[in-house]
Amino acid sequence: LLVSLDQAGDFDEIIDVRTPLEFAEDHIPGALNAPVLSNEERVLVGTTYKQVSPFEGTRIGAALVARNIAHHLETTFADRPRNWRPLIYCWRGGKRSGSVTTLFNMIGWPARQLNGGYKSYRRATLDTLDSLPKRFNYIALVGPTGSGKTRLLEALNRAGAQTLDLEALAAHRGSLLGAWAGIAQPSQKRFDTLLVSALRTFDPLRPVFVE
Known part of the structure; x- marks a missing residue:
């Protein structure tokens, strides 16, 4: 069985x-x-x-x-x-x-x-995290806190681009703002699962935008 x-x-x-x-x-x-x-x-x-x-x-x-x-x-x-x-x-x-x-x-x-x-x-x-991320080409959005990287990432997503929002997956802003109010942060294991699930939706032939 x-x-x-x-x-x-x-x-x-x-x-x-x-x-x-x-x-x-x-x-x-x-x-x-x-x-x-x-x-x-x-x-x-x-x-x-x-x-x-x-x-x-x-x-x-x-x-x-x-x-x-x-x-x-x-x-x-x-x-x-x-x-x-x-x-x-x-x-x-x-x-x-x-x-x-x-x-x-x-x-x-x-x-x-x-x-x-x-x-x-x-x-x-x-095992998947060791291999799957290497299949994609990434375009990183960089800049100081408050420069609008997250808003740009959201706009790209609405426009149909492939976006990987690590802060959303972790329920935590990578700035001084910290954790999202009222939303529990996932465990490391849960974050890994969410990350793999997100990566599996992407087309390797198209770039992935990430903050």
């Missing part, structure tokens, strides 16, 4: 069963978060596993996961059709995604588990 990351496009939906905190830090683009353990439940299971026994931690974890999967079946996935084909992943393709994949297949959905989980996706993202 294991598939590799390059087969992700063959599925109707990608389901991330990690905790909301893990999902917020970074996730595969387009993935839906359906956690089988809450943030607090994961801490409880991990603490019990280490401080009491692996058996007790696994027993508690199994009960929580089963309860949460049941809830998702009654709510999140209640309207999915008979031939729905989801790809499931967790942190490293272990018990969390394995349990969901097994149960989905018992129901009749041809679900598959991402081999290596999010960790395999993260490795692929870093």
Whole structure:
């Protein structure tokens, strides 16, 4: 039931069963978060596993996961059709995604588990960052703070040029103005994902404008 990351496009939906905190830090683009353990439940299971026994931690974890999967079946996935084909992943393709994949297949959905989980996706993202940016020719907009570089970049984008707005991806102005009010900055992992997603939309035959 294991598939590799390059087969992700063959599925109707990608389901991330990690905790909301893990999902917020970074996730595969387009993935839906359906956690089988809450943030607090994961801490409880991990603490019990280490401080009491692996058996007790696994027993508690199994009960929580089963309860949460049941809830998702009654709510999140209640309207999915008979031939729905989801790809499931967790942190490293272990018990969390394995349990969901097994149960989905018992129901009749041809679900598959991402081999290596999010960790395999993260490795692929870093590998892509080593090679993909080198495919493009960049035109850098330079000048002192307040000279209108961002406004020019936005105008170029409206005119149809390929623009890479690193400040927007990072939710942070590269000047004294600092972070954008009311907008949380992404983690480094999330920034890397957003950067790769942006680069994949570009045509290597056309220049990319960047501030």
